[in-house]
Amino acid sequence: MKRKMFASRSVFFQLMSAIIVITILTGGLVGTTGYLLAKHVLIDAGKADLKHIVSGAMATLEQLNDRVEKKELTLEQAQEQARIYLSGPKNDNGKGYQFQKSDFIYKNKGYLVAYGADYSSQVHPVNDIGVIPDNTTNREKMVAGAKSEGEDAHYVTYLDKDDATGEEKQKLAYMSQFTPWNWSIGIAVFQDEFYKELEQMKLYIMLITAGVALLSLGVFYLAARGKVRLLKQVTAASKEIAAGNLERTSLKETTDEIGQLAKGFNHMSGELRTLVSGLQETSSQLVESATDLSAISEETSASSEEIGRAIGDISTGTLHQASDLDVANQQMTQFNQSIENVKEQSDQIKRISDQSNQSSQQGQQIVQQLKQSNEQSIQASQGIRAGIEQLSTKVQDISKITDTIENISNETNLLALNASIEAARQESTARASRLWRVKCGI
The missing domain is CATH 3.30.450.20 (PAS domain)
Structure with a gap:
């Protein structure tokens, strides 16, 4: 020394x-x-x-x-x-x-x-x-x-x-x-x-x-050797910390500048040791989180593939549905034409009924018979007419439904995609929640 x-x-x-x-x-x-x-x-x-x-x-x-x-x-x-x-x-x-x-x-x-x-x-x-x-x-x-x-x-x-x-x-x-x-x-x-x-x-x-x-020199030696020794201890402690030895120092603390330096060094070494310990714990948690994140990434990747397949299926179904709607539209057109034909026949029946009423004057018996037939025909005509009116109403409803279906078919891809993404997100969230619960021991 x-x-x-x-x-x-x-x-x-x-x-x-x-x-x-x-x-x-x-x-x-x-x-x-x-x-x-x-x-x-x-x-x-x-x-x-x-x-x-x-x-x-x-x-x-x-x-x-x-x-x-x-x-x-x-x-x-x-x-x-x-x-x-x-x-x-x-x-x-x-x-x-x-x-x-x-x-x-x-x-x-x-x-x-x-x-x-x-x-x-x-x-x-x-x-x-x-x-x-x-x-x-x-x-x-x-x-x-x-x-x-x-x-x-x-x-x-x-x-x-x-x-x-x-x-x-x-x-x-x-x-x-x-x-x-x-x-x-x-x-x-x-x-x-x-x-x-x-x-x-x-x-x-x-x-x-x-x-x-x-x-x-004698007075200085007696007065300064303790301070110099303390400075050497601070130097040695700093070298130990630089070498990775983070043991908390216990240097002598006094009221002068060198003593305050030792006090600050003691505090610094303690805080540094606490900081390094916290960093080690954080590193361990980061490693665990990285492992969990890797597993979640693999599951998300699998879910993404399933979502892709589901979107493909939805797209295929949407195309088939659009084709079926076209066929239904054609059938509805034909049905409308049939209704028009039925209406024309109803008009002809009405004309025939009018002719029958004129002919009823020719003979009472024939009229009675015709009247009975006519009443039956009128009832049948009214039933047919009511059925035709109901059918017309339903055709109009079907037409509205057809328009709605066409609008729906245009938005089906976006809705289906959003629905699939939302489903995937909810599934990922649920899996992450399950992993978090498993990690936390809940």
Whole structure:
């Protein structure tokens, strides 16, 4: 687990790397900014100290010059006392001065110097008095700075060799002009003396930054390892689900975002398992329904064949019926003609009856006989006439029936087809209902 946690591609490793970088950058930025600000402040403070030292030296020279003007001291005596005051007592060998014992010193390293108008040494703890070096470049800058009017121009920077290390470093001097003696007096110090203490502070800043980085890593490791472990559990659970293992997960649920992710994953896995179970049951039902539908399709196909045969039979019967109706129509036409003949015969009988009535006058006996025959004939004629009228009425009814039959014969195919389809539908519905009842156990 720890090897995976510290793998170069793991989130934990990336977060720890980001914290290290952020901590180092923050510490470096804060430390560098503080170092530069402190350096600037110390340089300004050092420059102020140099000015104060030179101001004190100038006051000492003023006092000595007053004594010269009062004839208490000669100029040479006053200048020699000035060298002792400013540079410290002479060495035992009589060469040079012990500037560390002087009251006008900066951090045991910075000492007062004074140069004449010809750039000769007038005050110096090491150089011989009155000596002019071959290279007077630095002294020229210092004398020019002493004679300047601007305050900032009194500060002169130049390169000088450090006797302790032999390295050339930047040196800063504050120069002022003592007009009565025509001395350019000042104090020069290597600039790193201003902020020498900061080097130790720089080391402290580096150590503190490293300590904060390590402490941040420790705190982050303790705080994040549980979350990273939970993320790995979520990842493992997702891989199990992808592999088809739909067991419900029980990841630790907390109130933060990762805990809510675990909670959502637990809920998702449960819902997914329920969904898959439902899909499996639905698939089983679909298989059963497909089997039932296949059986119904086979029965429907058989019913369709029967319906087709029935429709063929109905069509054949309809054709036969139409043929029979044509024959009946022809017979009815012949029957109508027979009725017309019977009617004509009835008219002839009536005429004969009229003739018989005329002939009845010819003889009583014959009339009586004829009357009896006539009455019988009239009764028979009336019966025949009534029968003929009834027959005519029936013929008209038959004619109407014939028209109706013709209309029915035209719609028989459609009605028969609809009836057959309806019968097939009802039969299919009944069979489907029976299958559903059998399936449901009703």
